[in-house]
Amino acid sequence: MSSDTLLARLHTFHPKLIDLSLGRTERLLAALGSPHLKLPPVLHVAGTNGKGSTVAHLRAMLEAGGKRVQTYTSPHLVRFHERIRLSGGLISEARLVDILTRCEAVNAGQPITFFEITTVAGFLAFAEDEADYCIVEVGLGGRYDSTNVLERKLATLITPIGLDHQNFLGDSLAGIAGEKAGIIRPGTPAFSAAQAPEALAVIEAEAAGADAPLKVAGRDWKAAADGDGWTFADAAGELRLPVPALAGAHQIGNAALALAALRSLGIAPSQDRIEAALKTVTWPARLQPIIRGPLLDLLATGTRLWLDGGHNPHAAEALAQALAGRKLDLVVGMLEGKDAAEYLRLMAPVTASVKTVPIDGEACHDPENLAELARRVGLKAQAFPEVQSALSACSADEVLICGSLYLAGQVLNASGMIPE
Incomplete structure (x- = not known):
């Protein structure tokens, strides 16, 4: 068994x-x-x-x-x-x-x-x-x-x-x-x-x-x-x-x-x-670079792809400080019950645009609703049916997939970067 x-x-x-x-x-x-x-x-x-x-x-x-x-x-x-x-x-x-x-x-x-x-x-x-x-x-x-x-x-x-x-x-x-x-x-x-x-x-x-x-x-x-x-x-x-x-x-x-x-x-x-x-020292899905796999191939050559599983305002605050001075496209999926509005508000200073996605198999914020929350804090946002189409729509030099450890796990699996 x-x-x-x-x-x-x-x-x-x-x-x-x-x-x-x-x-x-x-x-x-x-x-x-x-x-x-x-x-x-x-x-x-x-x-x-x-x-x-x-x-x-x-x-x-x-x-x-x-x-x-x-x-x-x-x-x-x-x-x-x-x-x-x-x-x-x-x-x-x-x-x-x-x-x-x-x-x-x-x-x-x-x-x-x-x-x-x-x-x-x-x-x-x-x-x-x-x-x-x-x-x-x-x-x-x-x-x-x-x-x-x-x-x-x-x-x-x-x-x-x-x-x-x-x-x-x-x-x-x-x-x-x-x-x-x-x-x-x-x-x-x-x-x-x-x-x-x-x-x-x-x-x-x-x-x-x-x-x-x-x-x-x-x-x-x-x-x-x-x-x-x-x-x-x-x-x-x-x-x-x-x-x-x-x-x-x-x-x-x-x-x-x-x-x-x-x-x-x-x-x-x-x-x-x-x-x-x-x-x-290693610890996956904490501002981790995605260095290989099919997801990276969806972005323009030279684009840097990052992954972070932080999912609350406190994590967003630390993440925004770590990325200060940069503008990234965010691919965001978040579980239900998480304070998505405050997370997005804190990430706004380092955000060029937001692409919202569902999290397979999990009760999550509806991508359309999540995109609306992003717009309310002044961000350009669009909903997508999955991570792949969201990445294909990104145009910034750096892209961050974020908002959930469950989403992060799916991204690592899709990238062939299984933690050891």
């Missing part, structure tokens, strides 16, 4: 895709012998934007220092296997089928969401794999996210917090921060990226209540672009480093959060290894 068949079946065990709770996850873990208690030291990462990039920087630095690292991330872009990285690479098909089969059998048809049972599967795979560290990305929120069954953590990290998933987390930064900060554990070191004052106040209160030592960007470490590189400074001293291989000035903040945590914990590699990690 293939993993695709198993995964499709796991979607049927609960009527809701998202039902934030820990009870069902705890039940299944207990029935499997509590594999989540047998993991290597865990770095738990929550936040609105930058979680995946921070995980990528943590892994790159630790692996550059010779450590064996596991990661759990979501969602996947092309293949589910991307979510579970063992010490030797992405989980194999045979191993994935094995752990999914065992989880399904022990669950015995009881209600459990897809994310909950696959998180359990990830923890089972990690417990049976030898590694030095395990890096776990929160799926949604934090306090009631399935990954938060983890009690024994080496550290918790919180990336920048913004408005997203308001139907689950609330519509205020303070409320959302409260959910993200729920991953903090008593006495366990916590690290936070720069935050809006109302979000930081909540994080500080949560850490104080748990007697968890908290370090914050701008206060306990500083990072700033410096010529063709950047500088990082904390209590241990200052480093001059190359810019991360991941594009965009905001990646300096993500790299700095990872580095601050590793240095404070005493597990950062030497400077030359940190530099090597920054030069080679």
